[in-house]
Amino acid sequence: MNDRISVVVLTHNRLPEVTRTVSHLLSLPEAPPVIVADNGSTDGTATALRERFPDVQVIECGANLGAAGRNRAAKLARTDYIAFSDDDTEWQPGALDEAVRILDSAPRVAVISGRVLVGESRELDPTCARMRASPLDRAGLPGPALVGYMAGACVFRAAVFRKVGGYEPRLFIGGEEALVALDVLDAGHAIVYCDAVVTVHRPSAARDAPLRRRMLARNAALVAWLRLPRGEALTASLRALAALRAGERNFLRHAAALLRDIGWAMRRRRAVGAAVMRMCEQVRQAELAAFGRREALQRLRSARRYTLRASDKRQ
Known part of the structure; x- marks a missing residue:
């Protein structure tokens, strides 16, 4: 115990x-x-x-x-x-x-x-x-x-x-x-x-995937306005709007709600210190590098598959 x-x-x-x-x-x-x-x-x-x-x-x-x-x-x-x-x-x-x-x-x-x-x-x-x-x-x-x-x-x-x-x-x-x-x-x-x-x-089957995608994008923007530099907040806001446009029928209604929420976040803004931002940037750069390598490998594999298919067709 x-x-x-x-x-x-x-x-x-x-x-x-x-x-x-x-x-x-x-x-x-x-x-x-x-x-x-x-x-x-x-x-x-x-x-x-x-x-x-x-x-x-x-x-x-x-x-x-x-x-x-x-x-x-x-x-x-x-x-x-x-x-x-x-x-x-x-x-x-x-x-x-x-x-x-x-x-x-x-x-x-x-x-x-x-x-x-x-x-x-x-x-x-x-x-x-x-x-x-x-x-x-x-x-x-x-x-x-x-x-x-x-x-x-x-x-x-x-x-x-x-x-x-x-x-x-x-x-x-x-x-x-x-x-x-x-x-x-x-x-x-x-x-x-x-x-x-x-x-x-044990992932439950009772999940609302579209709602979750919308909330993730919206919350990333709000957290950015609450704690991160304004440039990052603007970028996160544009991503949230893009996510709403791509996945929502009621885009205008959800976009208006997002803008109201951003206003709420801006009034409560308290940016974190430089030390935390350096940590976040270090993680971001490492993940970008990792995703870059992954994408390069995926492209290489795709090219190899294409070459093999072309070779098979010539035989």
Whole structure:
């Protein structure tokens, strides 16, 4: 049993998934306190969880607050550390003990982003592969240094999570962790990736892909206006508009909403310091170089396939 860490689970209208996840969490050897934030579900989630798992704290948010529902649950945690889980992710045995050990031994680290294995095949999430290859200086840290993390697969120092204010309700969900990550780094803390802190993601079929794409593009623009240089904010805004035009029938309505949200962000703008921007730029340049090499290899393979097909035709 480990009384140093709690698990917060976020859910909305996915009773089968959250039931499976909570059942798994309660079976862990660490026996962590589990707190579920129910984001206004209409499928009886809160009642069902209380009946089946009387030791689990269930907080009813009253409406779908998006990522900010995690803030409500985190307020109830009485442990030093909080592991966040979505209703389709499951921390593996020993992962939470390892997270506690790392955070106890590395006071500079505020967030651990864990290794995410996807589906029954347990393939490594591509985002984790990029985190492993982080170009940032990791001197004195227990893992690769990061400028971001995965919201449904991370462990926080509870005090830092509360200090930065948790998740911004206006961002709802979709890339919402970017703002928190920038604030954590700007406060002088570190974010690291750790292979030994493992969770399994079983992607739910109950997903609205078009909505998620729209939210990701919109939130990238808002985070840029809130924390990044104006040039980057303008670029992110143009990308968001392009994404809306490409994927939305109601482009004008969504574009008008985006512009209103940008106005809101500009009024609350507080750019991060130069040190954080240097870290972000270093990661961006490394990823551009990696994608450039990948694209070159893809072109080379395509050229080889074309040459082979042409050779076959000549024979």
